[in-house]
Amino acid sequence: MVPVIDDYAGLLLIGDPHVMATPPGHRLDDYCRTIRGKLQFCLELARDRRALPIILGDLFHVPRDNPNALLVDLMELFRPHRPWVLVGNHDKYEARLTRDVSLSVLDAAGVIRLLDQPGPVAELVIADRRVLLGAAPDWTEIPTVVDRNGCDWVIWVSHHNLSFPDYEAGRVKLREIPGIDLVVNGHIHTPKPPQQRGRTLWLNPGSIVRISRSRITRALAPVVTLWTPVGPALESIEVPHRPFDEVFPPLAEDEGESGSAADQSLFIKGLENLSLRRSSEGIGLKSFLEDNLTQDDAVDGIIWDLYREVVERGQEK
Incomplete structure (x- = not known):
């Protein structure tokens, strides 16, 4: 039996933050401060829009040995909002979610709701509609059919290599899943156009942070997705970010990858x-x-x- 929650007017879906104390890859800026600012923007947006904030996996860039100061900072940031956090591959150590990884520390502190098990998570009442929310964390199965149990909407969040067009690393085929209206995926950093398969819509909003340095990344504007059961169901909201050339070294014209090679x-x-x-x-x-x-x-x-x-x-x- 999943809990019934009626505190929200929508869902705010936040793609892979990859929090890290030191700049990953080619980043030149104060990356830790940058990503904290992005998360703060997302959580305040969720509060203002009365939306449940859901992080789609890879909250952390590395699973363990993140500085205590960083963890305390996240605890202070998350405590008033208590976002729901799906487990991603970067959150696990040697493919396992153990007690010594940073995500488990935040869970033990009670500042997040951890989505670490596959299946239905909760029933939400949003604008008088019953919404069933389910989860497919990293390396777990996306269901083939779901019992709606009388719900008006069924939404699943996942962290998988889905086979979106122009994404060569896709391993999970997009298909209609009887009983599911919307699947929202993390893991793939580049936003992908929504794909309708029967009555199931597949969405990949992309990461809120740019880590790779390429021509594709240079053209990206990080976004989050707001879902509500009324009006336009999906709204993309740009996350404040600095110009590409301010956070990465100059990119020569012959550098970077094109097409699907930029993804993987x-x-x-x-x-x-x-x-x-x-x-x-x-x-x-x-x-x-x-x-x-x-x-x-x-x-x-x-x-x-x-x-x-x-x-x-x-x-x-």
């Missing part, structure tokens, strides 16, 4: 890059495999078995 390099190319460098952000082979493999693919299963065998042999030495 091919699998083999990614492995080659991984073998050539070590990431100070702790993004290693396991994280790469989590991002690019799927659970129900036979070949991907063999790759995972090989990975585990290598790790186990290394631990025996």
Whole structure:
């Protein structure tokens, strides 16, 4: 039995913040202050619009060893709003959500509602409509059918490599899911045009922060999505941000990637890059495999078995 909540007039859907104390990638600005400001904007917007703030995964850029000062700052920011936070792949250590990751600390502090289990989460009463909210955290199944239980709307939030057009890394096919009206996805940083499949609408609003340095990123304006059951159901709201050239080094005309390559390099190319460098952000082979493999693919299963065998042999030495 899911709880019934009637405090809100809508949902504010916030794409992957990737909070980190030091600038990731090529960022030149005070990244920690920047992303805190973005989150503050989103939470104040949610308050003003009486919307439930939902973070679509990857609240953190690295799962552990975030400075205590950063965690305290987030506790103070989140406490008045208590956003709901879906678990993303960056929030987990070695593919598991453990008690020592930063997201668990915020959960224990009671400043977020953690969405760490797949399935129905709550029933909301919004503008006299019954809305069933469900979740599919990282590396869990998106349902194939959902019992609406008399609800007017059924909305699912997910953190998956969905097969949106022009996204080569997509592993989960977009399809009609009987019983679900809207699926809102995190994980994919570049916004994608909404895709209708039967009665199910698939939405990917993109991250509220720009991490990669490319021509595609240069053209992006980070947004959040406000959903309400009345009027225009979906509203994109731009998140304040500085010009690309103020937060990244200059981008030469021949730099960057075009089309779908800007979202995700091919699998083999990614492995080659991984073998050539070590990431100070702790993004290693396991994280790469989590991002690019799927659970129900036979070949991907063999790759995972090989990975585990290598790790186990290394631990025996």
